[in-house]
Amino acid sequence: MDLRRLRYFVAVAEARSVGKAAERLRMAQPPLSVQIRKLEAEVGAPLFRRGTRGMDLTDAGQALLARAGEALALAADGIEAARAVAAGSRGRLSVGYMFVLANAMLPRLIPELRRSIPGVDLDFAELSASTREARLLDRSVTVALCMPAIHHPEIQVAGIGAQPFMLAMPNRSPLARLSAVPMIRLQGRPLIALPPPERDPSSSAVAALLRRHQIVMPIASRVETVHSAMSLVLAGEGLAILPACAQLGAPRGVVFRPLRDATDSIDIAVCWRRDSQSPLIRTFLKCAEKAVARL
Amino acid sequence: MDLRRLRYFVAVAEARSVGKAAERLRMAQPPLSVQIRKLEAEVGAPLFRRGTRGMDLTDAGQALLARAGEALALAADGIEAARAVAAGSRGRLSVGYMFVLANAMLPRLIPELRRSIPGVDLDFAELSASTREARLLDRSVTVALCMPAIHHPEIQVAGIGAQPFMLAMPNRSPLARLSAVPMIRLQGRPLIALPPPERDPSSSAVAALLRRHQIVMPIASRVETVHSAMSLVLAGEGLAILPACAQLGAPRGVVFRPLRDATDSIDIAVCWRRDSQSPLIRTFLKCAEKAVARL
DNA sequence: CCAACCCATACGTTTTCGGTATGCCAATGG
DNA sequence: CCATTGGCATACCGAAAACGTATGGGTTGG
Structure with missing residues (x-):
């Protein structure tokens, strides 16, 4: 009919x-x-x-x-x-984010999104360094907040900021009395490391930083997440070199200190499939930039 | 589109x-x-x-x-x-019925209908002698159980049975001791009458019955419904001449007796608009005939 | 580099739709 | 009683839309 x-x-x-x-x-x-x-x-x-x-x-x-x-x-x-x-006035937007950024960005980003695109259903998914590419490529998330950016021919990237590396340590550590830690003081101390570079690109930035200053830190443990890294730091297993924003999610007893002479930083980026035609991505990018500006 | x-x-x-x-x-x-x-x-x-x-x-x-x-x-x-x-396998059928027939027919008719046309929503409406034509003509009921039949050019009628007239009286009345009441015994007794013929055709059948036997009964009261008539009979206001089936709805204390020598009866009919094309009417008619057969 | 697969475009044919003219029927009114 | 009116149905024609066949262009896989 x-x-x-x-x-x-x-x-x-x-x-x-x-x-x-x-x-x-x-x-x-x-x-x-x-x-x-x-x-x-x-x-x-x-x-x-x-x-x-x-x-x-x-x-x-x-x-x-x-x-x-x-x-x-x-x-x-x-x-x-x-x-x-x-x-872009209705629909659904699946936002992926990496855990390190959650505490720093989501509290600012989510209200901003709800204000900008009130008719859109949002859902959020935590991404790990190893699965984030796949989640974008199979479209189970539309847009991802990444640190560092993804490099892939199908994926478009927009940098929205950067975070300096800081040293995470237990507050009873002698290094905690310094306002900034010279790189040389890291020599020989045990490091809590994230997965190796092929699974987590941030590791290579840390490795490059240490190599450049000719520092060798034995790897005490490898863990999957920043969260676990901080737990082990608290337990006295070693030190961790993490993006500054991670300290917002740090447990009591773990303190962060800048690394003197090290200006290395890791970039924060919004990533999405190049062929995604969703008009919401532009809006999301605007919101993310605002959220990062107030960091 | x-x-x-x-x-x-x-x-x-x-x-x-x-x-x-x-x-x-x-x-x-x-x-x-x-x-x-x-x-x-x-x-x-x-x-x-x-x-x-x-x-x-x-x-x-x-x-x-x-x-x-x-x-x-x-x-x-x-x-x-x-x-x-x-x-006719789905839909709605609005059934009108006159009160006198309710107790006699509905308990048999309704189960029969539900069995025959299970997908059809039924609704029932009590009709008075004065409104039944209008309710059919404006289609607020599709089909009506009437006593007696309606005569109207737009309305189709199918007779499905007849009911003899009987005399309704209080059980303490001397007439109640007879198994059948001769017409002559009604002479001069007060009658509880229904509305005059122009509003209720059954009245004219009663009037004809009395006239033919040369009986005069003064009208003690005119009431609208058979129900009211039986109440007044119980109250001792007079006698009523009613279709036999009315006794199923009679209050305790009111008894019915046949009228000897009077074979007059009033017909039961199914009535519907001539231009109604509902296939449910045929089915309804079948069900009503069955219900009346077991009266 | 060729074959296979899949979608897009072009063009001619057929179906369907909409407009105009007109017929039929019933109700209304002089 | 006939004419008029109001409303739907039918007939026919032109226009638009859809379908089928043939073909092009891109990518994948051997």
């Missing part, structure tokens, strides 16, 4: 007259009459009683009218919804 | 490929391709991502798909419902 027929049917039912309905539909009366009869032929039963003063729904017609109105509304709503999603 | 486009869209979305969908729709691939593009033009945004291995919904496409599926289902259900109503 054709939606046009249903629209005509509803118009005639409401106007209780072919002529009046034709006028409202801005068409001539005869073709409308024909369409109504075709619909009746399709149903196999009369939908109207033809009286001398217009048309009147039969029981079958009333049954159809109830559904036809809803079907028309749903179809119209469907294309309207599609337009709204395409325009 | 056109429902065909939506159907095509859903097919392509499900098949994730224009070619596969075209095959399932038994049409060639190119016209399907152009229909999809026309739909996209109408929405104003791409609904699919074209990959090298088929098509994949965009977010906008997913938003549309959710509604389009429902809209298609509703439209299909609508014409299906109209067919079912026309065939």
Whole structure:
């Protein structure tokens, strides 16, 4: 069946007259009459009683009218919804974020997003360094807050800031009395490391930093997450070299100190699939920049 | 927008490929391709991502798909419902009945109807002698159980039985000791009458009965309903001449006795609008005949 | 580098739709 | 009683839309 027929049917039912309905539909009366009869032929039963003063729904017609109105509304709503999603005023945005950034950015980012795109459902997923690429590529997240940025031909990157590396240590460590720790003081101390560079690019930045200053730190443990790293630091297993923003999620008893003479930093980036046409990405980028500016 | 486009869209979305969908729709691939593009033009945004291995919904496409599926289902259900109503397997049947018949017929009729037309919603309305015609003519009831039948050019009648008149009296009345009351014994006794013939045709049958036997009964009261008549009989206000079936609704203390020598009866009929095309009427008639047969 | 696959475009044919003219029927009014 | 009016149905024609066939262009895989 054709939606046009249903629209005509509803118009005639409401106007209780072919002529009046034709006028409202801005068409001539005869073709409308024909369409109504075709619909009746399709149903196999009369939908109207033809009286001398217009048309009147039969029981079958009333049954159809109830559904036809809803079907028309749903179809119209469907294309309207599609337009709204395409325009970015409705829809869903899946945001991935790496754990280190959560405490620093989400409290500023989420309210900003809700204000900018109130009609959009947001959902958030924590990403690990090893799965973030896959999650973007299979579209299970639309956009990702990464540190550092992803490098991949299919993935577009926009840098929105950077974080200096800092040293995380237990507050009873003698180094904690310094306001900034010289690199040389790290020599020989045990390091709590994140996964190796092939699984976590931030490791290579740390490695490069140490190499440049000719510091050797034996690796006491390798852990998967920044969270675990800080736990081991608290436990006295060793020191960790982490982005500054990680200290917002640090447990009591773990303190962060700048590294004197080390200006190395790790970049914060928004990443998304190059072929993603979602208009929400631009808005997200704006919001993320705002959130990072107030860091 | 056109429902065909939506159907095509859903097919392509499900098949994730224009070619596969075209095959399932038994049409060639190119016209399907152009229909999809026309739909996209109408929405104003791409609904699919074209990959090298088929098509994949965009977010906008997913938003549309959710509604389009429902809209298609509703439209299909609508014409299906109209067919079912026309065939009598679904719908609504408004049954009017006159109060005298309620106790005698409804307990048998309603189960019979529910068994015969399980998909049909029934509703029941009590009719008075004065409004029953109007209720049929304005279609607020589809079919009416009447006693006696309605005579009107627009209304079709099917007799399904008859009820003899009986005399209703208080059980302490001396007449109650007779197994049948001779007409002559009614002479001069007060009568509880129903509304005059122009408002209640059963009155004229009673009047004819009395006239034929040359009995005069002064009218003690006129009441609107059989129910009221029996209440006044119980109160000792007078006697009433009522159809036999009324005794099923008689209060304790009111007894019915046959009238000896009077074979007069009043007919029970099913009535409906001549132009009503509801297939349920035939079924209703069958059920009513069954119910009356077991009276 | 060629073959296979899949979608897009072009063009001619067919179906369907809408407009105009007109017929039919019932109700209304002089 | 006939004429007029109001409303839907039918007939026919021109226009628009859809379908099918043929073909192009891109990417993947051997």
